[in-house]
Amino acid sequence: MTTSTVSKRSAAPKGGGRRKLTLPWIMLLVAGGLVLFSLVRAVSGANDLTSVGQVSGALQLAVPIGLAGLGGLWAERAGVVNIGLEGMMVLGTWFGAWAGYQWGPWVGVLFGLLGGALGGLLHAVITVTFNVNHIVSGVAINILAVGFTQYLSNFTFAEDGGSSKQSPRIEEITRITVPGLSDWLSDLQAKHWFLVSDLAGILGGLVTNLSLLTVVAVLLIPATWWVLWRTAFGLRLRSCGENPVAAESLGVNVYKYKYIAVTASGALAGLGGAFLAIVATGIYQEGQTGGRGYIGLAAMIFGNWMPGGMALGAGLFGFTDSLKLRGGAENVHALLLLVAVLLLLAAVWQLYKKKYVPGVIAAAFSAVFFLWYALTDEVPSQFVDAAPYITTLLVLALSAQRLRMPKADGLPYRKGQGK
Known part of the structure; x- marks a missing residue:
């Protein structure tokens, strides 16, 4: 065997020769998905699937999920599993609302951050310092957060015009709409042209009735990517999640970086909770978190522990969640056709690769969904309500083979254990 042959084999991508998706391929896949979505919309007649209101609502529902997922990403890149995201979101909703109705919405946002950060700090103390199992700690924080906020509500909200289960109304954060552009895109979307109207609806939803806090939340995604992948601080933090013993041998204070990461994780989840209380409902x-912390964790896993993939996952879950708010039964019925087509494409691809068993199974499920779509006019309301959770399970099941978590994620670590 020649040296060149060895070098070529060593340079081959791991995982059965799979190559990393480049930006052009990602853009091509997004364009193909949009064309397919537009085709389904045109065939089914469910024109609200890509309307400005649908996209705007999906974005608002995706933001708290995305913030929770971003929080999970910070913690797990440092090697700490954060199942407690749901409890940290609960703390963010309560502290954000408590401060928001007294001193204004932006103060509420700050207190939501602080409330979530306290939950993250508690998780860091339990898991990093005392080396308790990460899952046990996260579940305990979820339970404690619910009980703690219920207790506080009894002598705060109930005495200030609210009730033990609900706060007084919070002042709204400024919303922006791009004048002219928003109206033009709405008119274009209303014409229901193939692809053009769908693209107009998506863009219109991003420039219409947009909360300033939504803008901040979206900007946190590229900010996280830059901090974790383009700075020395991020490199040290990620090294703690890959090989903390090696990181310590190079002079990295592993405990410090884990504390910073998990506290930031809680703060981001708390911000997601504050968004729910201040922007989404007022x-x-x-x-009111409704399991969004867990869905955010699923979005992070779907995104392969990367900010961009996590954002796509949060957008997908936010979109399916928004379907039940606007013509839910009709829209979800149209998605049956979309699922059938996707399964058919998957079957063709598997058969092309000569993987006959997965191909036949995908084809069979595709036929089932085609029949379901053809023989019914709408889906049961229970299925509409369950759509976000079904989507979560399906996406995780289908993407599981391509996932690569940080190597030391969830593993116990003691200072000096490599000596």
Whole structure:
């Protein structure tokens, strides 16, 4: 075997020869997905699928999921599993609402950050310092956060014009709409032209009735990528999640970086909770997180522990969640056709690669969804309500083979254990 042959084999991508998706390929896949979506919309007649209102609502629902996912990414890149995101979001909703109705929405946002950060700090103390199992700690924080906020609500909101389960109304954060452009895109979307109207609806939803806090949340995604992948600080933090013993041998204070990461994780989840209370609803309500912390964790896993992939996952879950708010039964019924086509494409691809068993299974499920779509006019309301959670399970199941978590994620670590 020649030296050149060895070098070529060593340079081959891991994981069965899979190559990393480049930006042109990603853009091509996005364009193909948009064409397919537009085709389904035109065939089914569900014109609200890509309307300005649908996209705007999906973005608002995706933001708290994305912030929770971003929080999970910070913690797990440092090697700490954060199941407690849901509890940290609960703390963010309560503290954000409590401060928001008294001193204004932006103060509420700050207190939501602080409330979530306290939950993250508690998780860091339990897991990093005392080396408790990360899952046990996260579940405990979720339970404690619910009980703690219920207790506080009894003698705060109930005495200030609210109730033990709901806060008084919070002042709204400024919303912006790009004048002229928003109206033009709305008119273009209303014409229901193939592809053009769908693109106009998507762009219109991004420039219409947009909260300033939504802008801040979206900007946190590229900011996280830059900090973690383009700075020395980010390199040290990620090294703690890949090989903390090696990081310590190079002079990295592993405990410090884990504390910073998990506290930041809680702060981001708390910001997501504050968004729910201040922007999405305008009030705190008991149980309003609705499992979004767990869905955010699923979005992070779907995105392969990367900010961009996590954002796509959050957008997908936010979109399916928004379907039940605007013509839910009709829109979800149209998605049956989309799922059928995607399964058919998957079957063709598997058969092309001579993987006959997965190909036949995908083809069979595709036929089932085609029949379901053809023989019904709408889906049961229960299915509409369950659509976000079904999507979460399906996406994680289909993407599981391509995932690569940080090598030391969730593993116990003691200072000096490599000596």
